[in-house]
Amino acid sequence: MAAMARYVLAATLARGANSGAAIGLLLLATETIRGPHAIAIGGLLAAGLTAPHALGPWVARHLDKSRDGRLFLAASFVGYGVALAAAGLAVGRVGIPVVLLLVVVAGACGPLLTGGLSSRVAGIAGPGEREQRRAEGWDSVSYGLSGTLGPAAVAGFAAVTSALAAVLALAAAAVLAAAITLTLPREASRERREVVSVREVLRLLVRHGPLRRVNVGTLATSFSLGGMPVVAVVLAGHLTDQAGAGATLVAAFGVGSLAGSLAVTAFPLHGSPDILTTRHVALLGVAAALCALAPNYPLALVAFALVGVANAPFVTATFAARSTYAPPDARAQVFVSMSSLKVATAAAGSALTGVATFLGPRGLPAATAIVVLLGALTCVVDRRLEAKPT
The missing domain is CATH 1.20.1250.20 (MFS general substrate transporter like domains)
Incomplete structure (x- = not known):
């Protein structure tokens, strides 16, 4: 049960960062960039987070091949957080193509925050059907919490401080999720093999x-x-x-x-x-x-x-x-x-x-x-x- 609680915490943090990031970038663009194209640029950055989900199957293949999925997931969460933070700091300071590239890097890690992390639930839950279904229910709870808390955190930070602070907070949440992921039970040992x-x-x-x-x-x-x-x-x-x-x-x-x-x-x-x-x-x-x-x-x-x-x-x-x-x-x-x-x-x-x-x-x-x-x-x-x- 303790392992499942850590999973829900890690999943909520990671997915909260993912669900709030698009809104955060849109607010940051309108707050930082002056001119009539600010909203369009914000929308472009938000799309940059979503479009790389098309690469998900290829990214997930490396997760299937890894000996210890926790390490691959944690590295992906850190990559998401670092790329998102760098993109947030770059808005208004460097060219939009550079910012968009950083956002796309974060977006490429996005599928692992959702489906990639969910694929590990079976190894954390108990062996019985009831335990498996309850664990899958908790995974659903993490999606509900993150879908609510991510955007709410962006709105709160943006209102009290700034949109940049909101984006950096989301990035920090992804990195914290990586640390918690490393504490989850390791899957049964297996040799690295082709999948x-x-x-x-x-x-x-x-x-x-x-x-x-x-x-x-x-x-x-x-x-x-x-x-x-x-x-x-x-x-x-x-x-x-x-x-x-x-x-x-x-x-x-x-x-x-x-x-x-x-x-x-x-x-x-x-x-x-x-x-x-x-x-x-x-x-x-x-x-x-x-x-x-x-x-x-x-x-x-x-x-x-x-x-x-x-x-x-x-x-x-x-x-x-x-x-x-x-x-x-x-x-x-x-x-x-x-x-x-x-x-x-x-x-x-x-x-x-x-x-x-x-x-x-x-x-x-x-x-x-x-x-x-x-x-x-x-x-x-x-x-x-x-x-x-x-």
């Missing part, structure tokens, strides 16, 4: 039935949830004229997600991760549909909170599926590949949702729910087709 190629891992995600279905469900939900902030703003504007009402809906989602994660740790999931994932994709789609049906703002708050609550067991189920179905010599690659695809799909969902605002305050959340429910239906059909005798 499967990235191409084989990507092929596995398509050909292996349970992994394919988990991936389909993940992509459908991440596409929809990526656009939820846009949905929140559009729906809030329709239901109330309160300032910041859209942000409050997004906050309700975060609170619900954290509450759901805590519930999953207290009452661990049990059963086939493949079926669990499909089931919770469907529940998430139903919760998203409630947002479209909310007749007033208070009920919209409840609906967004329920989406968050439904998201928590879904995320935990996907962790269980990755741990259960990933080959031991490609565990990190499977975790990170699916995480990288999730990030890319969420970004696409955010962009397309912004374009689809013509659907209106009811049509937009309805379309979001339909995408998720279609993902669940696809998984059900795929499982039945796979079960048919040939």
Whole structure:
């Protein structure tokens, strides 16, 4: 239990740094750079953190090959922190290309703060299914905490001191996470060996039935949830004229997600991760549909909170599926590949949702729910087709 507590602390610090960094860089650019292009430059730096997630599978391959994953993860966290701090100090002092290069270096380490770290949970949890599921629930809690605390820390530091102080604090959090990671239990000793190629891992995600279905469900939900902030703003504007009402809906989602994660740790999931994932994709789609049906703002708050609550067991189920179905010599690659695809799909969902605002305050959340429910239906059909005798 002590090891799991250290894991949650390290994961929250590392992922908090990752979740707050884009906002911190955007604020720093607008605070430091004078002129009409400050916001555009800040957006470019934020994109520089996200784009390198596409390199995740190749980065994760080195984690699979390492004899001691703790060392590789800790080095990556330090690299993230140092590159982020250097980028923050360089804004306004050197050319933007240099700053962008430093941000890209930090972003290349980003997949290890998310999927890479999650791939180690199975080695920390106990051997039983209940212990494994509870540990995966705690991992989900770390995502909920970091997604809330990272941006909140940026806002707090920026308000009290400066955006640069916020960025440096996030960098320090990543370095501290590295130190804590080194205290985690070491995996069973193994000789350094060649592991499967990235191409084989990507092929596995398509050909292996349970992994394919988990991936389909993940992509459908991440596409929809990526656009939820846009949905929140559009729906809030329709239901109330309160300032910041859209942000409050997004906050309700975060609170619900954290509450759901805590519930999953207290009452661990049990059963086939493949079926669990499909089931919770469907529940998430139903919760998203409630947002479209909310007749007033208070009920919209409840609906967004329920989406968050439904998201928590879904995320935990996907962790269980990755741990259960990933080959031991490609565990990190499977975790990170699916995480990288999730990030890319969420970004696409955010962009397309912004374009689809013509659907209106009811049509937009309805379309979001339909995408998720279609993902669940696809998984059900795929499982039945796979079960048919040939």
